[in-house]
Amino acid sequence: MRSVRLLGSVLGSALLLLGLAAAPAAAGSTPSADPSGDPDAPTEAGTSFRTATEIGQGQRATASGSAGDYLYWSFPADTGQRPTVRATVQLPEAHAAETWQLDVYDGLRRRQACQYGAQTRTAPRDASSVELACVLRTVRAWSEPWANDPLPGTYYIRLTATGLATSDLGLPVDAEVRVGSEDVGGSAAVDGSLAEPLVPGIASRPERDTGHAEDGDSAVLSDLEPEDGWASGRWSDRWVWTAAGGALAALAGVGGYALTRGGGRPSRVPPGV
Incomplete structure (x- = not known):
């Protein structure tokens, strides 16, 4: 007994x-908090890696542009996270078939492959919108120099149309991007870590944040990082x-x-x- x-x-x-x-x-x-109704959400996008607009995870960013433009945003991703990037493009009322593509690059500007998601889509003629998504691989704390594994640091989003009819070039479009992530945890842990996260980029700061009125947007060193630090x-x-x-x-x-x-x-x- x-x-x-x-x-x-x-x-x-x-x-x-x-x-x-x-x-x-x-x-x-x-899951990430609902980003709707954020008064501080960015309303512009950069036109290159250097001027990519910073957004945080769980934040909704919008931008207006023209078909044929390159739109750039940047966000931080840390060890153990599996980021998901989603984009919606509102198209003009009348247009031909258009192919849009969503690409994600790491802090070394290496294009990262998507595990799954519709990274490229063709909007039929006169369609009102097109939605894209990219689920990245889990961010690792350390990797071999020759590998292309995602590492902690800044990530860049590039949204553009890859297939346009000549008549559609320059037509106005509205874009919306959202970034969230799943914390995978110890199942993706490795023995090793980077000395510093890969945050080499330059980000565009609005005039109200920098105080420089002569050029409107002032380029400053990026200070992107997760809420709890790296x-x-x-x-x-x-x-x-x-x-x-x-x-x-x-x-x-x-x-x-x-x-x-x-x-x-x-x-x-x-x-x-």
């Missing part, structure tokens, strides 16, 4: 450890799962010993005792 009670306590402790280990992972998978591999819930696994192994050993040892007096008692 004592062995059964001991085994029950071992199983209870194991379930408690599993719950504690799963808590950080569940907290990290919370992690760069310092912490991962993999440590929690490792500790929980060690504790479970120890508890399993104690429970197994209790079951095999048995309890009470020996079944055979020597004569005369």
